[in-house]
Amino acid sequence: MHVTRDGGLVLIVEDNRNISEMVGEYLEGRGFEVDYASDGLDGYRLATENNYDVVVLDLMLPRMDGVEVCKKLREEARKSTPVLMLTARDTLDEKLTGLGAGADDYLTKPFAIQELEARLRALIRRERRQVGGEVLKVADLVLDPASLRVTRGGSELQLSPIGLRLLTILMRESPRVVSRQEIEREIWGNGLPDSDTLRSHLYNLRKTIDKPFGKQLLHTVQSAGYRVADISQPPE
Numbered sequence: 583m584h585v586t587r588d589g590g591l592v593l594i595v596e597d598n599r600n601i602s603e604m605v606g607e608y609l610e611g612r613g614f615e616v617d618y619a620s621d622g623l624d625g626y627r628l629a630t631e632n633n634y635d636v637v638v639l640d641l642m643l644p645r646m647d648g649v650e651v652c653k654k655l656r657e658e659a660r661k662s663t664p665v666l667m668l669t670a671r672d673t674l675d676e677k678l679t680g681l682g683a684g685a686d687d688y689l690t691k692p693f694a695i696q697e698l699e700a701r702l703r704a705l706i707r708r709e710r711r712q713v714g715g716e717v718l719k720v721a722d723l724v725l726d727p728a729s730l731r732v733t734r735g736g737s738e739l740q741l742s743p744i745g746l747r748l749l750t751i752l753m754r755e756s757p758r759v760v761s762r763q764e765i766e767r768e769i770w771g772n773g774l775p776d777s778d779t780l781r782s783h784l785y786n787l788r789k790t791i792d793k794p795f796g797k798q799l800l801h802t803v804q805s806a807g808y809r810v811a812d813i814s815q816p817p818e
Contacts, residue, residue, distance in 0.1 A: 590635035595625030622646025
C-alpha cells in the first residue's frame with residue numbers, strides 16, 4: 583500500500599530506461615512517489631491495480647502500445663486516472679490518436695522536465711478539485727457534477743477527465759461564448775499546452791456529445807471562442 587507524498591503518486595510507463603530514471607529521480611526530488619513499468623502490459627496491470635494520481639505513458643511500448651493501454655484503461659478497467667502521453671513525433675494525427683484513446687495531455691520528445699512537472703501538477707490539481715453544485719442541463723445534454731455522469735437523450739456518455747472539465751466549463755457558462763484563453767487558463771493554469779491540445783480535446787468532445795445525435799450543441803464562434811447552447815445554427 584502506497585503512502586502518497588505531497589506531489590502525488592505517479593506511474594511512468596516508458597521502455598527507455600534513461601528517460602524513465604531521469605524523470606523518476608527528478609519527480610521524487612520534487613515530492614512525488616513514482617512507480618515504473620517498462621512495457622505496456624505491466625503498465626496496464628499496475629494502472630488497474632493501484633490508484634495513481636497520474637500516469638506518464640509512452641506511445642511506443644513493447645507488448646502493448648500506449649494507445650492500446652489508454653483505451654483499455656478507459657473502456658475495460660473504467661479508470662479515469664489522468665494520462666499524459668509521451669510521443670516521439672509532433673504530428674496532429676498522432677496527437678489526435680492519443681487523445682482519442684483517452685489521454686488528457688501529451689508532450690513531444692525531447693521535452694523540458696520542468697514542463698512535464700507543470701503538466702502533471704495541473705492534471706493532478708484538476709482531478710483532485712472538489713466537484714459539486716447543481717446539475718447542468720442544455721437541451722437533452724445533462725452533466726451531474728456530483729457523480730461526474732454525463733448523459734444525452736438518456737444515453738450515458740464516456741468522457742476523459744479533461745473532456746469532462748471542458749464540458750463543465752462550457753455548460754456552466756452556457757449560452758455564453760467562452761474564449762480559448764479562459765478555457766486554457768482554467769484547465770491548465772500556467773502550464774499552457776501548445777495550440778493543438780485544446781482543439782484536439784474539442785474535436786473529441788464534439789464527436790462524443792454531438793456526432794451520434796441529431797442536434798449540434800457544441801459551437802465554435804469564429805474569433806471569439808466556444809459555447810454549448812441549444813441553437814439551430816452556429817452564430818456567424
